[in-house]
Amino acid sequence: MIINFHQITEDDIEQYSAFIKDFYIEVSDLAPPSLFLWRDSFQVQIDQTADYAVLLCTYHEATYCLAPLIKPGVDPAPILQRIHAYFHRQNQAAVFRAVPRELLSLFPTDRYRIIPDRTYWDYLYRTKDLIELRGRKYQQKRNHINRFQQFYPFTYHSLTPEHFPACLRLFEHWAAEKTGQPEVHEERLALKEAFKHFSLLNLKGGALEVYGEIQAFAIGSRLNKDTAIVHFEKANAEFSGIYAVINQQFIAREWADTKYINREDDMGLPGLRQAKERYHPFRMVEKFTVVEVGA
Template sequence: MESNISFTEISLKSKDLIKSYLAKEDFLISDITFGNLFIWRHARKIEYAVINECLVIKTTYEGKNPFIFFPIGDGDKKQALLSLKSYFEERKESLELHSVEVKNLELLKELFPSASATLNRDRSDYLYITKELIELKGRKFHKKKNHFNRFLEEHAGFVYEPMSEANLEELIELQTKWHETNDDPNDLGLHFEHIGIIDVFKNFSKLSLEGGLIRCTGNVMAFSFGEAATNEMCVIHIEKADISYRGAYQAINQQLLSHAFSDILYANREEDLGIEGLRKAKLSYNPTMIVDKYEVKV
């Protein structure tokens, strides 16, 4: 009997439905937030379906076997996974799950004893105590605090502005210029990130995101945006700074969290993609946890 599962591509219209399922889930990964799905839907085909009262996100890269994230919500996850196995078998494809949290591995092993699970360290998320990143207190943040203090001394007149209709057109122009200067034809990730950022700016008021920028003497020095993914965790999706301003990255990190997410316990600053410099930078902020993500092949 052929499966009646039907997937629909992610769009702005999907937001309310997807967020309603996420609200029923306790999770620590950044991948399944609506902001993340919206930004990166240009880089790969991202679709969703509701199966056994669970939300299922399916991702397909051109020429590769599609994968899903672990079912989301309070429905029958076991039956949803069994239905998905049949769905992929009908299409002569294997059931693969990416970004699986440790807590969900047991159920997968129970359902599919021969499944293999592999840690993908490059995709594992960095989780921080938000208050620590705002206050930068203690020995472990000594260097970060120094960078931030130097920024305050050199740019005493800087101001923080929340992202709004008043500055989004300026940010679109700034991001476009930045991309033209730094574009690498061989880096498709950079290309799709740019498309995603512009798309966010054009739809910002509809996306339930929080963002901000810092400027001095009229010039934008840095911007960043993210979202409250759960009651206890925000996710910082994008952070850009002009490196000619020393400490600008430290400043926008501290300022966005301080102004938009100070009442949220954890800040998820996503993965390092295996990039050595990015890994060093993320570790230097002393994460309280690295959220392991596994790839499971059934």
Template sequence: MIIKNIGEFKKIDIKDKEVFLDYFQKFPQQFCDLNLFNLLSWSIVYDYYWTIYEERLIIYNKSTDFIFKPVGEPFSLNEILYVSDSFISSNLSGNFCFFDEDYIRNLEVQNQNEKSLNKFFNLIESKDNANYIYFTEKLALLSGRKFHKKRNLISQFMRYYPKFNVTILDRSNSDCKEFRRCVELAEKWAKNKAKTGTNENVEQSENKDLEKDSSSEKELLEIELKVLKNSCNYFKELDIGLIIIEFDSSIIAFSVFSKQNQDMATIHFEKFDINYIGIPQVINNITSKHLLQKYKYINREDDLGIAELRFAKKSYYPDILLIPYNLVRK
């Protein structure tokens, strides 16, 4: 794929991981979409391409026709316009996504040659892609009255299933067989969920009044399972963590996570068997306690505009709701 005035874009591949990891190390990112594990895992759904232009990493989602916020030293408004115009000259939109407020503020302050951001772009909040970020300590301790229900559900799980077992795997002791076993179970749970119509995110006294958007949820489950299967290919290649909870030798919950930046981990997947009371709260809590050793924050990704997901994430009272902005050409 060639973009006029910029050059050739390569399809994202694990072979290029050192380039991405180097940029993300030098220029830490908070949005979960700017995470190598997510980019590789979701590449089976989205057509991601990338290049280095003027010492910035530029990622392009061909499926949505959006350019990601360039990774590196901030571009000037003139440079952003040049990149956008280059895409437009190649019969593409020239639109950007995943801009944060600081980057936008920097562009607005420059106001070079009496040019303003609003003259060329519509600035649009992408609330469905807002990232839910929490203090790790809060999720690990669950202190205070507002977490009383969650502590109660965890206590019930501990009483009913005292002989549960927790296994923590990372690159040093990774086992792809266990990861694949988790994927197989996720497929089984999704099928059972589709049959019963039970919503795992609002189960077990968290909320009984939400209206279900079954068609959106079903589509999301299918996509997520596809991505989860694809992510198996990168488990040993990247520094990915996996926590498994078992009872009677059966996996009943698991979580998958990775480093987002020096202070933050991102939880990519969190799945559980809804037949075990309190298990959603337990896997969340155990994962948070493990991550507390290294990270100040946990990014639990976005809600994709799904009401049930939004409720589940809000029920843990996010400390930061990180909203990305799209820059859409006028």
């Protein structure tokens, strides 16, 4: 048998969502909404059976698999051999990215090179910490929220389709200062897909209305039984403290029943890393790149 990748579809994402209920997924890369929303930018393809799910991505001319998900009791060796054969037909060694530590056992070190990749580690926070913001380490965040509440009367809304056009307008306002950055266009495409497939992907969102206009919004989904993941968070930075408010309000209003919040990686960007570290993650979700050797 050969691996049979095809472009991921709505039907695939429904089947994949059902399949991964047997796994405890922690890495944001394997979240069904992440795969579907960014499917065009990352050219996401899938091969899925009752025994396994394998995702293939091509981004900036680099082709790689995400960590293969294989049902317990199924021999991984034939599946990995099929993946290898696919890469060998493309005249390259097999490459796997965003592999969590718990799946490294699939890759014996005599056949693979295992490389920690801090750039793509996810930030995992305690939900309670992000809601309550207790202690000296969150003093600055509390100050930002208090100042915002003092100066700006606002209303929180759980996101519904009626809010989508205003959220897109806000995104374009945010994007106006970032012309020429391809990542912004990719995020725009993903956001439009989120609004188009909001129900299919079981997304939840929240928005802040200030002076009659949506000035901040956030969108997320459930990653596993304990964890929610934040896919988008955008705000009008002209309102000082607004990011701290949408962060807290969105988690408190939509995800208070979770233990953890995954806020994805920082893409190696110093400013984004600093912003995420200021919220004091509970821990990092480590990811590794795995490369076949001797191919």
